[in-house]
Amino acid sequence: MKTVTLRYFASIRETVGVGSETLRTDAPTLAALRDELIARGGAHAAALARGRAVRLALDQVMAPDESASLPDDGAEVAFFPPVTGG
C-alpha cells in the first residue's frame, strides 16, 4: 500500500465535497486510481465518472493521459475539469 494525497478543484471539488484527502491504495496507475475512486460510488463516482471531462496532474505536472505509474509513496494526484484561465 502507498499513501497518496488527492486534490480536487473547481466543479469536481464541489461535487466531491472536499478539496483534498489522503488515500492508502494499491493502484498501479493513474487510471486504476481513478477507477478505485469511482468504485466508491456516491459523490466520487459522480465527479470522476468515465465519459466526463476530467484532467489529472501528477505531482503538480499535467498528465497527458492516465497511463502514468503511481509513485511508491507520497504522490499528489489532482483531479479537475478542463482549465479555463487567461
Place this chain on the structure above:
Amino acid sequence: MGAPRVVIQTQDFDLSAEVAALRAGDARVGAVCTFVGTVRERNDPPTLPAAHGALALQAAEPPEATPLRAVPTRIGEPGAAALSPQGADSPWGGPAANRGGSSVTAMELEHYPGMTEQAIEAMIDEAHRRFALYGVRVVHRVGRLAPQEQIVLVAVTSAHRGESFQACEFLMDYLKTQAPFWKKETTPEGARWVDARVSDDAALARWGIAARNA
C-alpha cells in the same frame, strides 16, 4: 534578479509599472509586447464574419462554449473596441444590455497553488527556447473579479518586435489550455463554471504542441 517571472495575486496590476519594471536598465530591449485579458460582461460569441483564423475557430463553436474570453488589447483587434465607452458602436454590436444574452455580474477564479506557478514557469522556459527574448512577466489574478477588471498580463521584451509578438501569443495560447485556473461566473440565472473551448486547444496546436484540454 528583479521581480519574479510569475505572480499569482488577488490585487489588480498596473500595466505601465509592470512594463517599466520589465524594461528597467536593459538597453538591449527594442520591443515590448503585452497582452491584457479582462472580464467580459457578455458570455456569448461574437457574430461578425470571421476575419482571421482565430475568429474562424470561434465561430465554429456552439455559443455555450464561449462564455468568457480574454480581450486582446492590440489596436485593431475587435476585442479592443468592446472595451471602449462607445461599445454600442463597436463592430460586435454593442454592450450586453442591447443584445439580450446573459450578462456576467461577477467572476470567481480558482487555481492550483504551486502547480500554477510551476506550469507557467515551464511555459516561459519554452518561450525562451523558441524565441530570442530578454524578459517575460506573467501576472494572473485569482479570486473575485467584476466585469471589465483585468485578469491576466503577459509582457515580453526582445530586440525586435517579431519575437515579442509571437512569444506573447504563444504564452497566452499555452496558458489558456495548460495552466490550472478555473473560472466560475455569476449571472442573473445563477453561478456556473466556464467551459473550456476546443478553439483554445487548436490555438496551441498551431505552435506544434498537441495537448488536450477542452
